[in-house]
Amino acid sequence: MIESFFNPEIIAAIWPIVLAGLLNTVLLSLIVVPLGLLGGLILALLATVHHPLVRWPLMAWVDFFRAFPPLVLLVLLFAGLPFAGLELGGFACVAIAFFLNTGAYYGEILRAGIDSVPAGQVEAGRSTGLSRLQAMTYIVLPQAVRNVLPDLMSNTLEVVKLTSLGSVVAVPELLFQARQAQSLTYNATPIVLAAIIYFLLLWPLVRLLSRLENRALAGRR
Amino acid sequence: MSTWDRFVETFFNAKVMVKYLPDILSGMVVTIELAVLIVLSGLFAGLVLALLRALAIRPLNWLIIFVVDLFRSLPPLVIIVLIYFGLPAAGVSPSGFVSTWLSLAFVLMAFSEEIFWAGITSIPKGQWEASRSTGLSFGQTLINVVLPQALRLTIPPLTNRTIAITKGTALGTVVAVAEILGQASSAVSNSYNPSPLMMGAAAYLVLFLPVVVAARWIETKFAWKR
Amino acid sequence: MSKPIVEAREIHKHFGHLHVLKGVDLEVAERELVFVIGPSGSGKSTLLRCLNRLEEPSSGSVVVDGIDMLDPRTDINHARQRIGMVFQSFNLYPHMTALGNVTLALRKVAGKSRGEADVLGMAALERVGLADRAGHTPGQLSGGQQQRVAIARAIALEPRVMLFDEPTSALDPELVGSVLEVMRDLRQSGMTMIVVSHEMGFARNAADRVVFMDDGLIVEQGPPAAIFENPTQERTRAFIGQIQRH
Numbered sequence A: 001m002i003e004s005f006f007n008p009e010i011i012a013a014i015w016p017i018v019l020a021g022l023l024n025t026v027l028l029s030l031i032v033v034p035l036g037l038l039g040g041l042i043l044a045l046l047a048t049v050h051h052p053l054v055r056w057p058l059m060a061w062v063d064f065f066r067a068f069p070p071l072v073l074l075v076l077l078f079a080g081l082p083f084a085g086l087e088l089g090g091f092a093c094v095a096i097a098f099f100l101n102t103g104a105y106y107g108e109i110l111r112a113g114i115d116s117v118p119a120g121q122v123e124a125g126r127s128t129g130l131s132r133l134q135a136m137t138y139i140v141l142p143q144a145v146r147n148v149l150p151d152l153m154s155n156t157l158e159v160v161k162l163t164s165l166g167s168v169v170a171v172p173e174l175l176f177q178a179r180q181a182q183s184l185t186y187n188a189t190p191i192v193l194a195a196i197i198y199f200l201l202l203w204p205l206v207r208l209l210s211r212l213e214n215r216a217l218a219g220r221r
Numbered sequence B: 001m002s003t004w005d006r007f008v009e010t011f012f013n014a015k016v017m018v019k020y021l022p023d024i025l026s027g028m029v030v031t032i033e034l035a036v037l038i039v040l041s042g043l044f045a046g047l048v049l050a051l052l053r054a055l056a057i058r059p060l061n062w063l064i065i066f067v068v069d070l071f072r073s074l075p076p077l078v079i080i081v082l083i084y085f086g087l088p089a090a091g092v093s094p095s096g097f098v099s100t101w102l103s104l105a106f107v108l109m110a111f112s113e114e115i116f117w118a119g120i121t122s123i124p125k126g127q128w129e130a131s132r133s134t135g136l137s138f139g140q141t142l143i144n145v146v147l148p149q150a151l152r153l154t155i156p157p158l159t160n161r162t163i164a165i166t167k168g169t170a171l172g173t174v175v176a177v178a179e180i181l182g183q184a185s186s187a188v189s190n191s192y193n194p195s196p197l198m199m200g201a202a203a204y205l206v207l208f209l210p211v212v213v214a215a216r217w218i219e220t221k222f223a224w225k226r
Numbered sequence C: 001m002s003k004p005i006v007e008a009r010e011i012h013k014h015f016g017h018l019h020v021l022k023g024v025d026l027e028v029a030e031r032e033l034v035f036v037i038g039p040s041g042s043g044k045s046t047l048l049r050c051l052n053r054l055e056e057p058s059s060g061s062v063v064v065d066g067i068d069m070l071d072p073r074t075d076i077n078h079a080r081q082r083i084g085m086v087f088q089s090f091n092l093y094p095h096m097t098a099l100g101n102v103t104l105a106l107r108k109v110a111g112k113s114r115g116e117a118d119v120l121g122m123a124a125l126e127r128v129g130l131a132d133r134a135g136h137t138p139g140q141l142s143g144g145q146q147q148r149v150a151i152a153r154a155i156a157l158e159p160r161v162m163l164f165d166e167p168t169s170a171l172d173p174e175l176v177g178s179v180l181e182v183m184r185d186l187r188q189s190g191m192t193m194i195v196v197s198h199e200m201g202f203a204r205n206a207a208d209r210v211v212f213m214d215d216g217l218i219v220e221q222g223p224p225a226a227i228f229e230n231p232t233q234e235r236t237r238a239f240i241g242q243i244q245r246h
Helices: A008-047 A052-067 A070-084 A090-115 A119-127 A132-147 A149-169 A174-185 A189-219 B003-011 B014-054 B058-073 B076-090 B096-121 B125-133 B138-175 B180-191 B195-221 C044-051 C076-081 C098-108 C114-127 C143-155 C173-188 C200-206 C224-229 C234-245
Strands: C004-015 C018-029 C033-037 C059-064 C083-086 C161-165 C192-196 C209-214 C217-222
Touching (some): A008 A149, A008 A174, A070 A090, A070 A149, A070 B138, A070 B180, A070 B195, A090 A132, A090 A149, A132 A149, A149 A189, A174 A189, A189 B076, B014 B058, B014 B138, B014 B195, B058 B096, B096 B138, B125 B138, B125 C076, B125 C083, B138 B180, B180 B195, C004 C044, C018 C192, C018 C217, C033 C044, C033 C200, C044 C161, C083 C143, C098 C114, C098 C143, C143 C173, C200 C224, C209 C224, C209 C234, C217 C224
Parallel strands (some): C083 C161, C161 C192
Antiparallel strands (some): C004 C018, C004 C059
16 A cells, blocks of 8 residues: 555655656746736726726626636637647646636635725825825725735635646646656656645645634624 | 638637537536536535534544645645546546546535534524523534524635635546536547637536626625624 | 522532632522622622533532432433523524524424414513514514513523523613513512622612622622611622712
8 A cells, every 4th residue: 555655665766856846836836826916906906996887897807717617718728729820838828827817816805805995094095195096005905905814815825726737738837747757657656745745835824724714704793 | 711710710610619519518417417416515524524523522623624624735636636546556446527526525525614614613602502591402502593694604605615616627627527628628639620629618607607696696695794 | 488499509610720609509499589799700690600501510519490400410401491591692593583582492492393382482472572573583673672582582481490691781771671671570470580680770679689799709698678788798888889889
């Protein structure tokens, strides 16, 4: 059993491959999380324009990406665009797909955060001569982010987990590397190793979130 | 032929679409089957775990918390790959369908346990005391007084999470499940034309967009009393 | 004094390092109304909650209506039906109507059918003057009405003893009267009642006995007139004086 799931010899042989994957997963996360946040921020700021011509398309956009599986989006970009003469490569496709998909989720969260800041805060800021943009930047956003911090962190956890989809379009992240190592060794050990790495990497965040969420729900009555 | 015509010819090719429509439809059936199985078993298991946790048996609770944390930490695709490619080494060979179902059901179990549990603990102590003071047992209080209130609180976060996890059925394509994306991908490589992929994309929207819109409505209806 | 219906002996209660009850003896006769007063943190609410074992005493004995409440063989859920309790914060079930609140235990513990339970529940709501609000949920009722529904929920089970834990403290002043009136009615019907409350006026003209607690002990007890006009203990005097200044 240990031989096929946690074989020390295999670990010794393949750890550089898996380690390279871990590095790429971290790098990928460092790129797609800010990209998603940027997309979300754009959507959330657009949502402060309460015009129906902005509101309805925005809602449709968000609902579209909430309904659309991220893997389908990724495959559509990766396998569909070349037919239009546009060959982007796995990495660029992941970046675009995450910008669109996770941006929609971050956008919903940030919008809720902005909604949670009382209108009086903007009025107070404007009364001291701040512009709309300044009031948003210095007064509303800091409070909005603080109010929805657990949700933002929870979504970030999901985004990091989602980077494993990169393996489907040959981005050499942790899961991809582990599967390469698996096909070289005919042994499940590399995948188990990858799972353990994911767990050790994300467990602290999960623990923290579970505490924050329990408190949030209790406070919402 | 204009650019537009060429675009339509490539991405919305009528001949290809007609040919592969049955495949996409059968993929939809598989996706629906998977989704229903995942939602039913995942939510049921999550509720059972949350109720077991309410019994406050220390070692059992540590075990529940560990299992929940585990399935919240691991990417669903990693779990699917682990079950599908890993378990055969232990002498069990689940199909791609079963691997995807089990993996996503475990993930939904973990997330819904957290949400159910948060709902249960958010009910004030006074509700328990009032009920126990009239002679209701622990179990009767949990079922009749606490759970109905807790479930109402948990509906908005639960629907969102359930949708996000159920969309993961597309991951089944990695382990050769003939769901929508799997059918669409193989149709693309057979026809050298992306039209089936566009049909697949449309099929996902047909299935999930109504659910997302319904969730938005539920969210406003059951919104937290602030 | 006839044979006591409530007999608590040498009750001690620890919360971690806190020694909240330090050996309390309390006997209550049938049809008696006992008022428990004392500064906050004196242990009066904890004592009340030990009587129906919502709080587990660290040591001591509690016998209510001949039932040993602390005996592990006692079916605590059936014993609790004989002891009604009313809470400071009402604790009505927000997802049920007033009638639903009153009939839940009738159906689940007393084993009544829905029809029987509804008849008994309506009778209980009638007694607190809220039969016309049977279909309302707690959110649609005022605080005073909610507390009267909570009283109906307890008396519907025909308890032998009623415990009141600061029943009017969470109410706006103008709503207190309606709750006290229901309590007075109950008293006239011969209910045995133990009341923790700051309603000194009510204590003066309705209580048979006033018990003054401080620091986890009963300091002094006696008829209301004696306790209010001529307390023998310094601590009692100080407490009464403080209250009457306000």
